[in-house]
Amino acid sequence: MNPIRKIVSLSIIILFTYVSFAQNELDPYKYIIIPKKYEFLKKENQYRVNSYMKHLFEKEGYSTLYQGENYPEDLLENPCLGVKAMVSDDSSAFTTKVYIFLENCQDKVVFRTEMGKSKVKDMNKTYVDALNKCFVEIRSINYNYNPALALNMGYKPESEIVQKEEPMVAAKKETESTKENPQVSETEEVKGPVVSASEAPSAEPVPVAVVAVAASDSQAKEPVEAEEVYEEEKEVSSPMARAFKNETISFLLVNQGAQLQAFVSQSENINYKPGELIGTFRKTSLPNVFRVSWKKPQEGREETTAYFDEEGNLNIDILKDGQIQVIKFEEIK
Template sequence: MKKYLLLIAFFVFSTTIAQSVNDYKYVVVPSKFDFLKEPNKYNMNSLTKMLFQKYGFEVFMMDEALPTEIANNRCKALFADVIEDKALLTTKLKIILKDCKDKVVYETAVGKSKEKDFAKAYTQSFREAAQSFETLNYKYNGGNELASNPEEKPEPKQESKIYSLETNPENPEVFFFAQPIANGFQIVNSEPRVIMRLFKTSQNNVFIGVRGDEKGVVITKNGKWFFENYVDGKLVSEPINIRF
């Protein structure tokens, strides 16, 4: 069972927590998505632009003049994409946001439609996927103001142990908060800063955990939560004190 869940973590999910969506003010939308043959086919690109404008982002199409701030530094913006999951007799779409290094910062749940008409099917599945943004609670916090050129900016250092972030021998009851997101939770510390994301599975007490480039499972044992993954071929189990 453990090995099966870990395989899911490594091969199904590629989401990272490099930065929070709230760190970004701008979103750039392409004029054409890869799964469609024409620019703005079925108004998909226009719908995407309107979606992010609705939730408070400043949005620009890739083929229009970009603000100098983005033109000089792509890391000031997130880049939107819509992905189609191929399925028989069902249209499935999800919306994702990537940073300037092509790392996924956020992705929605999969929207589905069984409509036979392509225009209706794509619109319906897109709108269903877009419902994930209702729980995102986006609010720009200025956290990306110091973003630099990706060639000059070193990779952010990931914490090696979850519990090492704040553990204090005099206060062993340090805990982290679980905030709802699409398909699961984001785990934040007291700053607050996102340190991990948890994605729901079919088991209520088992989550797929993503921490930077590390992927594993978060499970309960004897009433306590643990993040488990493989490091150099060995199973590592780290305790993490979460409050949901």
């Protein structure tokens, strides 16, 4: 069998076997919100970055909305049902480099992809290429919106918080208000039931309503162009898993959410068998840098560090003869 076909076949088998164990970081979120303009672009939907992001998420079954358009009622009531899809641009003179990261209602990053790189010269295609490579990780997630998880995200409307105010706190507020009122004596007993803050009329609207008005007003702006059929996607679509090799071994690097796992596809070393898990890569706070548990050629495992270089090669530090050496794996494209 052709070596490339072997790699693709093994990739499919591994993904179907392990996809159910991937961490589904996006299950609590019902909506993906796409900004109409990213900071690194000069105008809305430049190079079709925004509309292509929407297209990618919709293709994977996510419910998407442009930021500021008519939000559904449940999203207006609970903004934490939505997660904002952001793009970070770290491009150099000759290479387009982007990340996709998702922010929740508290501006906390809940998911971040690895870098997607492209050297396509056409600006209308290079971002499409790079975003496709980023999106490989998101495609590997077995997304299934879970309302039960959404309830545990910590969001509470202000009205509910006021209603749950303890009676002693409400009574204290009532007592303090009588002291400020000159018509009521300090020694006069306050008669009648204590009225809690939740029962009293409020002149201030709930913040969610303010957000709703702001979202509706933004409709006056020029809408983003209708979705197009992206023929370029066929040209730049990424493989289901990334493959790497050196002189003696080839393996597939499969995304499992919070970590990556390396499975042998071909080997000239009898200590590494096809299909064997030889490495687990745990993400760190630094982009493209990982803590690795790597199988030694002879016996045991080595806890070490790995990183991707500018060319996309995977470099792993190993201890040999008392010195740190680097073994390099070239990505198979």
